[in-house]
Amino acid sequence: MASQEILREEPSRGSFINDPKIRSLFFQTLVVVLLFASIWWIVNNVIENLQRLHIASGFQFLRNRAGFDISDTPIAYTSDATYGRALLVGLINTIIVAVAGIITATIIGFVIGIGRLSHNWLIRKICTVYVEIFRNIPPLLVIFFWYSGVLAVLPPPRESYHLPFGSFLNQRGFYFPRTIWGDGSWLILVAFIVALAMAWFVAHRARQRQMSTGQQFPVFWTSVALIVGLPVLAFLLAGMPLTFDFPKQSTFNLTGGFQIKPEFLSLYLALSCYTAAFIAEIVRAGIKGVSKGQSEAAGALGLRSGPILRLVVIPQAMRIVIPPLTSQYLNLTKNSSLAIAIGYPDLTATAGTVLNQTGQAVEGVFIMMIAYLVLSLITSAVMNVVNARMALVER
Amino acid sequence: MKHIAIGILGAAALGFMASAASAGTLDTVKQKGFIQCGVSTGLAGFSAPDDKGDWKGIDADFCRAVAAAVFGDGSKVKFTPLSAKERFTALQSGEIDILSRNTTWTSNRDSALGLDFVGVTYYDGQGFMINAKKLPGVNSALQLSGAAVCVQSGTTTELNLADYFKKNKMEYNPVVFEKLEEVNAAYDSGRCDAYTTDQSGLYGIRLTLSSPADHVVLPEIISKEPLGPAVRQGDDQWAHIARWTYFALLNAEEAGITQANVDEMKSSTDPNIQRLLGTEPDGKYGADLGLSNDWVVNIVKAVGNYGEMFERNVGSGSPLKIARGINALWTKGGLQYGPPVR
Numbered sequence: 032m033a034s035q036e037i038l039r040e041e042p043s044r045g046s047f048i049n050d051p052k053i054r055s056l057f058f059q060t061l062v063v064v065l066l067f068a069s070i071w072w073i074v075n076n077v078i079e080n081l082q083r084l085h086i087a088s089g090f091q092f093l094r095n096r097a098g099f100d101i102s103d104t105p106i107a108y109t110s111d112a113t114y115g116r117a118l119l120v121g122l123i124n125t126i127i128v129a130v131a132g133i134i135t136a137t138i139i140g141f142v143i144g145i146g147r148l149s150h151n152w153l154i155r156k157i158c159t160v161y162v163e164i165f166r167n168i169p170p171l172l173v174i175f176f177w178y179s180g181v182l183a184v185l186p187p188p189r190e191s192y193h194l195p196f197g198s199f200l201n202q203r204g205f206y207f208p209r210t211i212w213g214d215g216s217w218l219i220l221v222a223f224i225v226a227l228a229m230a231w232f233v234a235h236r237a238r239q240r241q242m243s244t245g246q247q248f249p250v251f252w253t254s255v256a257l258i259v260g261l262p263v264l265a266f267l268l269a270g271m272p273l274t275f276d277f278p279k280q281s282t283f284n285l286t287g288g289f290q291i292k293p294e295f296l297s298l299y300l301a302l303s304c305y306t307a308a309f310i311a312e313i314v315r316a317g318i319k320g321v322s323k324g325q326s327e328a329a330g331a332l333g334l335r336s337g338p339i340l341r342l343v344v345i346p347q348a349m350r351i352v353i354p355p356l357t358s359q360y361l362n363l364t365k366n367s368s369l370a371i372a373i374g375y376p377d378l379t380a381t382a383g384t385v386l387n388q389t390g391q392a393v394e395g396v397f398i399m400m401i402a403y404l405v406l407s408l409i410t411s412a413v414m415n416v417v418n419a420r421m422a423l424v425e426r
Numbered sequence: 427m428k429h430i431a432i433g434i435l436g437a438a439a440l441g442f443m444a445s446a447a448s449a450g451t452l453d454t455v456k457q458k459g460f461i462q463c464g465v466s467t468g469l470a471g472f473s474a475p476d477d478k479g480d481w482k483g484i485d486a487d488f489c490r491a492v493a494a495a496v497f498g499d500g501s502k503v504k505f506t507p508l509s510a511k512e513r514f515t516a517l518q519s520g521e522i523d524i525l526s527r528n529t530t531w532t533s534n535r536d537s538a539l540g541l542d543f544v545g546v547t548y549y550d551g552q553g554f555m556i557n558a559k560k561l562p563g564v565n566s567a568l569q570l571s572g573a574a575v576c577v578q579s580g581t582t583t584e585l586n587l588a589d590y591f592k593k594n595k596m597e598y599n600p601v602v603f604e605k606l607e608e609v610n611a612a613y614d615s616g617r618c619d620a621y622t623t624d625q626s627g628l629y630g631i632r633l634t635l636s637s638p639a640d641h642v643v644l645p646e647i648i649s650k651e652p653l654g655p656a657v658r659q660g661d662d663q664w665a666h667i668a669r670w671t672y673f674a675l676l677n678a679e680e681a682g683i684t685q686a687n688v689d690e691m692k693s694s695t696d697p698n699i700q701r702l703l704g705t706e707p708d709g710k711y712g713a714d715l716g717l718s719n720d721w722v723v724n725i726v727k728a729v730g731n732y733g734e735m736f737e738r739n740v741g742s743g744s745p746l747k748i749a750r751g752i753n754a755l756w757t758k759g760g761l762q763y764g765p766p767v768r
Contacts, residue, residue, distance in 0.1 A: 085659045086518060086540035098585045100600045110588035183615045187560070202616055203574065283561075283573040283619045284599070293617070294601075374603040374612070380579070383604065387511040387580030390539035392518070 077393060092389045093118070099384060101376045103295060114385050121381030122402055128299055128377065129364040129406070135303035136363060137356075140310025145340075147315050158311065165308035170366050173305045177297035178373045188284050197277045199285055205296065206278040209289045213272030222265035223258070230254035294375035298367065306363045313355045317348035349421050357414035361407050368403075378402055451523055451657070451664035452496070452716055460502045463489035464522035467507040467606055470630035471740035471748070472528045472548075472653075481505045484739045485526040487729045488547055488655055488672070492524060495671045495721045500728025509605055511580040514539050517658060524668060526655040528624065530582045541656040542665045545672040548654070548740075549752045549761055551647035552586050553625040555632060559640040561619060567646040571596035576609050576618035578602070583623050586649040610634060620644075624651045629746050663716055670715055674722045676764030677702055678731035680755055685730040688723055702767050711767055722767070732762065 047053045081088045093115035100110050105123045108116060146158035165173065183202055186192065191201035198207035212219075230253070237248035266273070278288030321344050329343040368379040379399060386395030455461055465473035465485055473485040490500035506522050517525045518540055528550075529535075531543040554567045554575075564570070567590075577584050579602045591598045601618045603609045613621040614635050621628065625643060632638045655672070657665050678684075681699050683691050692705050700706040704719035712719040729735055733755070740748045754760025 083660070084518060084540045085537075087538040098588055099579075100584075100588045100591075100598075102600050102602060110585075110592060179611075179615075183617065187616050281572055282569075286572065371604055372608070374579075374601060374608065376602065380602070380604070383511050384579045384584070384602075387514065388585070390514050390518075390535070392515045 081393070087389075087391065088393065090394055092385075092391055092394070095389075097385070097388075099388065101381060102374075103292060103376055114389065117381050117385055118378070118398060118402075121376055121378040124376055124381075125364070125367055125370075125378040125402075126406070128295065128302065128367050128370070128375070131299055132302040132306065132363050132367065133360050135299070136306040136310055136359070139303060139307035141314050143307060143311035144314025145318070147311065148318055162308045162311050165304050166312070168305075170301065170305045171369050171372060174297055174301040174369055174373060177301045178293065182293040182297055189280070191285065197275070197288075199278055201285070202293065203284055204290050204292045206285050206288045206290050208275040208277045209287070211274045211276055213274065215269035216272045218265045218269045219262050222261040226257045226261040229261075230257050233257070292375075294370070294373050297373060298370050298375050298377075302363050302366055305366070306359050309359050309362075310356065313352055313359065314348070317350075317352035318344060320351045321347045346421075350423060353414065353418045353421055357411060357418075360410050360414065364406055364410060365403060451661050452667065455496060455523055459497075460504050461489060461493045461496065461524060462506060462522045463492075463503050464506050464508045464513055464516050464525040464527050465489070466527045467509060469528060469606065469627055470633060471626060471744060471746045472630070473505070473507075473526070474630075482739065484547060484735055485528060485655070487735050487739065488526045488675075489524060491675060491725045491729045491735075492668055492671045494724040494728035495667060495674070495717050498718065498720075498724045500724075509580075510578055511604060514541065517541065517656065520658070523664075524655055524657050528627065528653045529656060531652045531654050531656075532582060535656070540659045542659045544655045544657060544665065544668040546652040546654045546761075547672060548626065548652075550624040550626050550651040550653050552583055552622060552649040552651055553628055553647055554644045555613075555621045555628045555641050556619060556644065557616075557640050558642045560616070565642075565644065567620075567644045567648065568594060568596070570598065570620055572598070573619040574599040574601050574617065576601045576603070576613045576621045578606055578609050578623065579604050581623075582649070582651065587622050590648045606631075624653070626740060626746070626748060629748060630740075633745055667715055667717065670767070671725060673764040674702070674725055674767065675729075675732040675735065676755065676762050677767060678722060678726050679733040680757060680764065683722075683726055683731060685726055685734060688726045692723065698766075 078088065094113050096110075097112055097114050097117045098110050099117070101108055101117065101120050103124055104120055105127060106116075106120060108120050143158045143161055146154050147162065149155050149158070168176075182204075185200060185202040188201050188203055191199040191206075194200055196208065198205065200206075233248075233253050234250050237250045241247055276287050278285040278290075325343055325347065326339050329339045334342070367377055370377040371380045371383065374380070382395050382399045382402075386392055389395070463486070465481060465483075468474040469483070471483050473481055473483040476482050486503075486505065489503045489505070493502045494500040496502075506516065508516050508522075508525075508527060513525055513527055513529065514535070516522050525541070526547075528548070530550075531546065535541050536543055554570065556564055556570075558564075571591075575587060575598050577587055577600060584600075584602065587598075587600070601612060603612060609621070610631055612618060613631075621631065623631070625647065628643045632641050632643070635641060655668060657668050681691075681696075681702060683699065683702070688703075691699055692703055694700065694703075694705075697706065701709055701711060702722050704712050704722065710719060712721040715721070718724070730738070733750075736750065736753060737743045740746045741750065750758075750760060752761045754762065756763040
């Protein structure tokens with residue numbers, strides 16, 4: 032017994048150096064201290080060197096007058112606004128193109144991804160060719176393809192293509208009539224909201240009824256009728272308070288109406304097409320990942336192929352699809368900074384201009400990095416919530 | 427993307443730079459054996475590579491003049507092409523020793539950006555160019571209301587454009603690119619109705635368009651654009667060398683010293699020329715600057731005097747054919763005036 036006790040005490044009697052707990056604590060503290068010390072040293076050195084080189088520093092410049100104009104301004108902006116507001120315009124432009132791109136890329140991606148598993152040889156091959164082309168070209172080239180290859184060769188404003196509904200297409204972009212809502216148009220909005228609520232209610236009741244009685248109700252068509260019908264009824268009741276501002280030819284450009292500039296169009300189309308190729312592969316992998324027995328079992332229960340895909344396969348595939356999908360959304364957002372090559376005023380472009388006009392490179396780059404970091408973290412957070420809701424619920 | 431890389435590199439360079447006062451630029455330059463000169467990515471007449479890859483233009487020649495003053499050899503220059511956005515960070519972070527890139531001298535750049543402008547090697551002003559074939563009847567910039575205007579980002583041009591349209595209560599649609607080639611391509615393809623930059627630049631760019639004869643430069647000059655080289659603030663010796671190289675070019679022209687006759691001129695008895703060329707007995711004007719006494723001889727042998735530099739690159743000896751105008755010497759009614767070497 033005595034000898035055993037001695038043996039057991041021996042490790043702790045040696046010294047602290049041999050205690051694994053203390054050792055790991057020591058090294059962790061050391062790493063943290065070193066990390067913070069080096070960060071502090073770098074920051075301090077930057078400040079010292081900036082002062083030595085007589086370069087202004089700090090973020091006061093954000094409140095100064097910008098003095099330059101921006102082509103796409105989703106919020107009110109003139110050259111009299113501040114540098115801070117110019118950066119905000121850039122950030123909003125980035126968000127607009129990222130959100131629009133994500134939605135379109137997801138739709139194209141799902142269609143192509145499901146298409147690659149089609150039984151139809153032609154559809155399958157077309158989808159394969161699409162994926163292989165766009166997945167293997169750098170995004171910058173895809174952007175240039177749309178900008179210089181497709182949109183720049185359109186006719187000049189005086190020879191625009193006339194499209195239906197008073198819209199035009201030329202090398203300055205896509206023009207369509209702007210809607211101007213008159214008095215009483217609030218009624219239409221109210222009708223729309225009421226219709227949405229009613230559609231939700233119908234769907235809810237229909238599900239309850241199907242659960243208890245097994246009888247089905249045509250939810251989809253009822254909802255469409257409600258959501259389209261009620262606002263149209265309200266529109267007629269309010270005395271059709273809608274006029275259009277059509278684009279018209281003027282000295283240089285078409286004026287009036289609503290213009291989507293080629294810079295935005297090419298960036299949006301390029302990002303959508305490029306990312307859609309990756310999403311298609313993720314969707315295909317997700318569907319392939321659902322065991323074949325699942326659809327066979329659903330078939331044995333008498334479900335047709337449409338409901339099998341919609342009710343059995345896709346919900347399970349989504350669990351596989353969502354985590355890599357998040358990465359693609361983040362990639363799309365970050366790739367939107369390639370806008371600088373074609374002059375779309377996104378965050379990188381406007382921050383670059385601000386950086387150059389003020390000469391405050393350190394602050395400018397810092398703002399850009401923080402903005403993209405925050406955007407990406409928000410996207411991840413949203414996708415994590417979606418993922419958690421989709422995750423397998425054990426019953 | 428590149429400007430971000432330079433921005434980060436610049437930030438990193440600032441972060442890791444030794445905080446103790448570093449050696450002067452002259453010593454560093456002498457040690458490495460060449461001058462790193464920041465130029466444009468290609469603007470005819472100012473700094474553009476020719477078909478053999480040699481940089482040509484007033485701005486490139488100015489760097490050669492400084493190299494000749496320092497090393498006695500005008501070829502000891504390495505050129506770094508920079509976009510408008512990258513140029514200041516490159517100079518601040520020490521990537522280049524001198525910025526000679528059709529850069530406008532402004533108070534903000536001279537103070538808050540940590541630059542020190544050397545002088546005005548070219549007095550310019552901003553103008554507009556349009557395609558006269560597509561827009562017949564437009565003969566003044568005041569008719570440009572509603573036009574799409576191509577402009578390079580991060581320039582004083584971009585700011586003057588905003589001010590000009592605001593002052594004249596006109597609307598416009600800015601089409602902004604980072605690189606000169608991108609602006610040129612967009613204008614050439616018809617994306618914009620007008621192109622704005624310094625007038626000298628417009629003449630240079632017109633030559634590169636697909637049909638130069640269709641384009642006209644409108645008469646309005648909307649701003650003052652004194653273009654000149656800049657160095658880092660806080661190194662007086664290096665700033666003096668750059669500044670007096672510029673003055674030496676002007677003084678050489680005024681004294682009639684040219685690339686061809688500089689060796690004959692060395693035997694001149696004119697005390698003014700003797701002081702300039704370092705042949706005055708006991709004169710040490712070059713040594714006082716940290717250079718050799720025959721520094722002006724080296725400069726003129728390398729690039730000629732200011733007038734020769736001008737005519738060769740943008741004047742009658744070039745495709746641009748720009749008249750001297752206000753860039754003539756003060757003795758001929760222009761603004762170029764070199765303080766005396768004595």
